[in-house]
Amino acid sequence: MNSFKLKNTILHAENVALNQIASEFGTPCYVYSKAALTLAFERFSAGFIGTNHLVCFAVKANPSLAILNLFASLGAGFDIVSGGELARVLAAGGDPQKIVFSGVGKTEAEMQAALNAGIFCFNVESASELTRLNKVAAAMGKIAPVSLRVNPNVDAKTHPYISTGLKNNKFGVAYEDALNIYLQAAVMTNIAIHGVDCHIGSQITELSPFLDAFDRVLSLVDALEQQGISIQHIDAGGGIGICYSDETPPEFNVYASAMRAKLGDRNIKLVFEPGRALVGNAGVLLTKVEYLKPTEAKNFAIVDAAMNDLMRPALYDAYHDIKAVQPRDDESHALIYEIVGPVCESGDFLGHDRTLALKEGDLLAIMSAGAYGMSMASNYNTRPRAAEVMVDDDQCHLIRRRELIADLFALENTLPNV
Ligand code: LLP
Numbered sequence: 001m002n003s004f005k006l007k008n009t010i011l012h013a014e015n016v017a018l019n020q021i022a023s024e025f026g027t028p029c030y031v032y033s034k035a036a037l038t039l040a041f042e043r044f045s046a047g048f049i050g051t052n053h054l055v056c057f058a059v060k061a062n063p064s065l066a067i068l069n070l071f072a073s074l075g076a077g078f079d080i081v082s083g084g085e086l087a088r089v090l091a092a093g094g095d096p097q098k099i100v101f102s103g104v105g106k107t108e109a110e111m112q113a114a115l116n117a118g119i120f121c122f123n124v125e126s127a128s129e130l131t132r133l134n135k136v137a138a139a140m141g142k143i144a145p146v147s148l149r150v151n152p153n154v155d156a157k158t159h160p161y162i163s164t165g166l167k168n169n170k171f172g173v174a175y176e177d178a179l180n181i182y183l184q185a186a187v188m189t190n191i192a193i194h195g196v197d198c199h200i201g202s203q204i205t206e207l208s209p210f211l212d213a214f215d216r217v218l219s220l221v222d223a224l225e226q227q228g229i230s231i232q233h234i235d236a237g238g239g240i241g242i243c244y245s246d247e248t249p250p251e252f253n254v255y256a257s258a259m260r261a262k263l264g265d266r267n268i269k270l271v272f273e274p275g276r277a278l279v280g281n282a283g284v285l286l287t288k289v290e291y292l293k294p295t296e297a298k299n300f301a302i303v304d305a306a307m308n309d310l311m312r313p314a315l316y317d318a319y320h321d322i323k324a325v326q327p328r329d330d331e332s333h334a335l336i337y338e339i340v341g342p343v344c345e346s347g348d349f350l351g352h353d354r355t356l357a358l359k360e361g362d363l364l365a366i367m368s369a370g371a372y373g374m375s376m377a378s379n380y381n382t383r384p385r386a387a388e389v390m391v392d393d394d395q396c397h398l399i400r401r402r403e404l405i406a407d408l409f410a411l412e413n414t415l416p417n418v
Pocket residue numbers: 058060061079102103162199201202203204237238239240273274275276277312371372376
């Protein structure tokens with residue numbers, strides 16, 4: 001389902017016109033569709049009905065309290081990578097017993113907070129981390145539930161910056177070392193081995209890398225069983241891609257039935273950590289054309305959103321479709337535009353070579369911006385971060401107010417006696 005559609009020549013989020021949102025809340029503004037978020041979660045989960053499973057939304061994709069709260073109400077668990085994300089999930093009403101904690105650099109304080117909260121599992125990424133976790137748990141008189149994140153050395157066939165399952169990535173423990181580290185874990189007093197974890201990358205648009213990685217994980221699970229170590233769950237990570245332009249990522253139900261078939265009759269719970277697939281196409285970034293600037297080389301459309309609001313194009317050369325909120329009839333006046341922001345960097349672009357009929361003051365929607373949009377936004381150039389609005393049918397709710405400029409230096413001090 002696409003929740004962002006033209007109705008009476010105006011682009012809507014569900015039943016609210018985007019120009020109405022712009023006039024009420026200003027631009028730039030992230031707009032999310034509650035129906036699209038809900039449907040994505042339900043569709044993902046539907047493939048696993050009848051299988052013992054837990055869908056842990058990867059908070060880093062979009063940590064909005066309103067979105068976390070919505071997913072929690074739908075029964076989601078959460079994949080976190082920091083003490084900050086733990087606090088967010090708890091503040092949003094997430095169930096601690098449905099939290100998995102990933103990440104290569106967990107601090108002692110983060111381990112303590114997660115042990116106090118009573119999370120479902122630590123996804124441990126190195127032998128040193130395991131030793132530290134055992135020590136921290138012992139000092140607290142607790143037992144830490146653990147999976148080892150194994151690096152299956154599988155090519156996810158995605159952008160190198162978001163590929164994580166190859167030998168030369170910093171993530172997880174080498175597949176060949178995993179059995180030994182599990183044997184070490186088995187004799188640690190304050191560690192309880194619960195699972196095996198694996199995450200090979202993001203924006204993956206083919207099924208085969210997932211299945212190859214899962215095969216390797218299943219071989220390890222079977223080898224562990226032979227050593228007397230019984231695995232209760234497999235965390236297959238996240239990574240399913242979305243359609244930004246013409247990609248054809250695996251359908252959720254195809255992915256689910258392939259994974260279930262591989263699991264066979266093993267009595268093991270399946271855990272997933274989807275991020276982008278649940279939120280990516282449920283959000284747009286609404287922006288206004290400030291200036292049209294024709295030059296000898298290019299026509300620039302300078303908009304009020306920038307790389308600080310949506311970093312993906314500048315960082316990965318990522319493509320996001322850009323649509324006019326009120327497309328003009330006179331498409332014959334369309335030109336090829338470079339859509340750029342006001343930030344002082346040549347890399348501050350949101351789209352190259354877009355054919356649009358534009359006038360200054362027009363509104364544009366940067367599509368598929370629900371994942372890794374607001375979560376990677378910054379205050380570069382002392383730009384307040386955008387407002388966020390969630391649409392529910394014909395209602396809109398401000399879920400994060402636009403930052404004020406005063407917010408941006410509220411934590412700073414000047415030196416005394418200057
Ligand atoms: N689990 C772990 C351990 C992860 O590291 C990630 C993403 C996920 C789950 C969720 O992956 P997803 O289902 O969203 O693909 N900033 C980049 C994406 C970085 C992904 C980092 N890890 C982007 O904008 O494309």
